[in-house]
Structure formats: C-alpha cells, structure tokens
Amino acid sequence: MASKIQSVKGTREFYPEQMSLRNFIYEKVRAASQAFGYQEWEAPFIETIDLYAAKSGEELVKKQSFTFQDRGGDFVTLRPELTPSLARMIAAKQGELTFPVRWWSFGPFWRYEQPQKGRSREFFQWNIDLLGVDSPEADAEMIAIAATFLRSVGLKPQAATIFVNNRRLMNSEFDALGIAPEKRIEVSNLVDRRSKMEPAKWEAYGLELGLTQTQVDGLKNILGDFDLWKKSDELTRLFAALEALGVRDYVKFDPNIMRGLLYYTGTVFEAFETSGSLKRAILGGGRYDNLLADVGGQPLPAVGFAMGDVVVGIILQENGLLPEFALTPASVLVTVFNETMLIKSFELAAQLRSAGLDVMVYPEPVKLQKQFKFADKMKIKIALTVGPDEAANDEVAVKNLATGEQVTVKREAVLEVVKKLMN
C-alpha cells in the first residue's frame, strides 16, 4: 500500500459521483451568469509570477503559489486567481472590445496551502466581472448575480447571506480617527481578524500596531455600527438597486468585511452560510477600479467576484440540497448471450443508438446472471437479450428491471417498446 504512487497533495480526484457535483455547480453558475447576459471566457492556467507580484498580496504570491521553472529556465506559476489575467487580456484589446464587458469563467486554480475542510490546493472557481462601469448599480448587479446563484441552488436568505462593505467608506472613517493612510493595510488586517480573536487580545494587537487607545475605541464603535452605510451615498444607492433587483433580502451591511486582496477600491462583499460548521466565505469580491491601469491599460472601472467549488459543495451537501445524481450511464443494457450471439447484440445496440438512445452492450459473453446483476447495480432499467430462440424468430426479449416483467417482441418493434418503458 505504501508503494502505491499517491496523488499530489491537495489535488482533486473526481470520480463520476464527484464529477456530477462539479457539473451541477457548473450548470448553476452558467445559468446565473447567462441570465444577466454574461459571456463565458477562459485564460491560461499557467502564468508568469510577475503577473501576480504587483497586486495580489504578498502571502498569495510568496507562500501560496505553485511556482516552478519550465524546461527553458523560465519561472512559471499555476494561476492562483484569475483577475490579473483578466486585466491583462482586457488591456490587450481595450481598443476593440465593446464596453461594458460582462464575462464569466469556471476553471481550475492552485494555491499551495495546507489542505483542510473547505480548502484544497487545487480548486475550481467561478469568476464573473463587469468592466467599464463605475456605479453602485453595477456593484448591485454583481451582488444580484451572486444572490441569484444562491437562490438557484436552494440556499435561502436565512441560510446564506451576502455581507457588504465599502473600502472608501472605511478609509474615510479611518481618516476621521486620524489613522494615517499608510497604516490602512495593517488596520484592514486588524479588522479582518476581529471575529477570530478574543476582544482583549484584539485590542492589544491594535495598540501594538501603533494605534492610540482612542483610535482602537473609535474602531470598535465603527465596527459595531451596522447603520454606518447610511453615511455612504454609494452604499445607499447600492441597497436601493438591490431592492429593485429583488435580492435585497440576501444582503446585509457589515463594517467588518474587508477582504485581503489589495486591489479592491470600493464596494467589497462576501457570502457566508449563516449556520453550519464551515466559517469560510462561499464567495467574495468587490470593485477594483485601478487594476487595469496598474497592468498597463487605460484606467477602467471594474467589479467582480469569485466562488470556489469546495466550500459551496460542502454546504450544499450538508444542507441536503443536492439532487440525486443519476448514476445510470445508459438507459438500456444489451446482454450478450454467448460468443455467437455477440454480433447480434452489437447490431441491436447500434440500431437503438441510431434512434438516439444511450445503449450499453455487455462486453463479453459471461453468465447472464452476472450481466443482469451488473445492470441492476448500474441502475439500468431495461435489459435486452437476444438468445438462440429469439434470433431464430427475429425477436428480442425486453425486460423491465424495475418490475421484473419480460416480453418477447419482434425486432422491428423493439424501439417502440423500449421507448414506452422509458417513460
């Protein structure tokens, strides 16, 4: 057992059952994206590390990226996120694209971190972005798409909530407390940790960062003020738009939401399950108005979010929201009576396939008992048999495995009989 070659730590192996789940998520993602008129696109899975160095955050680049040398000696990275690739691709065609651009994508990403519940080193992520519009209403559309997805998988507002904040609002509040602009990143970090630390330790940490007691107290007031959004025109308009879009019940203002990525400039949001064991964000995103200019394009406002497949998969499973995935690979099994009947079975299967049915032929002439047992395990509902008796009369035995009833019909009537059984 120890000598077996193992999968690379943290990678994902999708057996058919897990593949059904992944495809289920993909379909819901696609439906929500297309409902708002977004186009599917994709970027390279491998990029240079430089693409991320500028704006992704030090932790992500230095510690969490899969980076290695290719055979030519160049350093390449398995993409840990999509937004920098998007920014580059938009910048490259900025003159010829029709704005606003509405794009979505669902593909694999890699981050070198310790695998644990809700986190693997390889994951699939939905990214969706709206570029070219700088308005709270654009932010609202993005949040509405997220809410539409949550609703489509059966997560009600009581079960999953999208928490919203605004970096500009927070920065002006930080300014009002006399916190220097160069301390914003550290203070944001402090805010991020509040829910994870004991109050006393959190205060001590704030003082350690060089804040005064008055500033720490002021920060506590801000973070406890859930009406703070009323001071922000942006958020006031955002909530009005969310009301109009019919998703207001999914969204709550929360001044504690900051998000780690450096490129966010305005509205930020994260969705969490309200109860349950997993304290990880289902999805997260926000407005990033400077990124295009930072990668060498013309300034372009943008808003978007990302959702990993791992957390949402666990939550759907734990809430019993997954449909019964049909593990039936075919609606009909054609058994093989013996060596000489093999060709007859293949002919019959081909005939049914050309009529559009999914048909499996047992690949070798083993005991019929074994073949029927196989059909049962695969949850195939109809089994066809051509034995010597049937062949002599140009007939086929059609068995309904759900009821156990079997009829023998003329070969030209098989299609009709099978179709009737399928309904």
Place this chain on the structure above:
RNA sequence: GCGGAUGUAGCUCAAUGGCAGAGCACCUGACUGUGGCUCAGGUGGUUGUGGGUUCGAGACCCAUCAUCCGCCCCA
C-alpha cells in the same frame, strides 16, 4: 511554517501486551436462459513504513511517511 488526532481486509470499524475479527462488498452454489430478497459456503492481512522494549507488540517507545482537523492566509 506551527499545533492536535488518526493509520488494521476493497469499504466502515472491532480486538486487557497473549491464536488478527465483524458488517458490507466480492466469488461460488441453491437457481446450468435473467438482477433485487433469502439461505449455505468461500477468497481476501508482512496491522502505513523502519527501528526499539518484551518470553510475546495491532496495542508500549522512537523515527518516518500519509491522511484528517485546527492556526496562518484565503475562493
């Protein structure tokens, strides 16, 4: 990178330091042209790996590898 837990049959798990077991799965038969249900029988293990303690180790000790859970960070 740090901390905790767990590694026994294909799977889920038992086994006071004293003969390695059960359920499920698999195979065979009852039923040689037909699944599910039942019954009878059977295959399957260097107990993750390498050392050590002991008359004797699945169990105790050390190391190592792997997995899971948490911290950091984050989708």
